Amino acid sequence: MVEPNGTLRMVISDQARFPGAIVQGKRYPFYRHTAGMLFYNSEGSEHGGLIFGGRKHANGTVSSDGHRSFDGYDQDQTFSLEDAQGATG
Numbered sequence: 001m002v003e004p005n006g007t008l009r010m011v012i013s014d015q016a017r018f019p020g021a022i023v024q025g026k027r028y029p030f031y032r033h034t035a036g037m038l039f040y041n042s043e044g045s046e047h048g049g050l051i052f053g054g055r056k057h058a059n060g061t062v063s064s065d066g067h068r069s070f071d072g073y074d075q076d077q078t079f080s081l082e083d084a085q086g087a088t089g
Helices: none
Strands: 010-013 021-023 026-028 035-040 046-056 062-071 077-086
Touching: 021 046
Parallel strands: none
Antiparallel strands: 010 035, 021 026, 035 046, 046 062, 062 077
């Protein structure tokens, strides 16, 4: 979702097109191994999100994760709920 003035406010994305970090409208490379939804404040800075993933690895192990966070103004996460299971590779 984009405001009429062009400011990004929300992204819902698959893993391949998930954006990097965005602070005051400037994009910084940051790969995330997940899909989900990110929220942005009225200045275009990331302000929290909901991400999730899970898979069975070639060796038979499984991994699963979920994360919901709220960010403070010009800060990283100030509150988050997270669940992770198994391998991360």
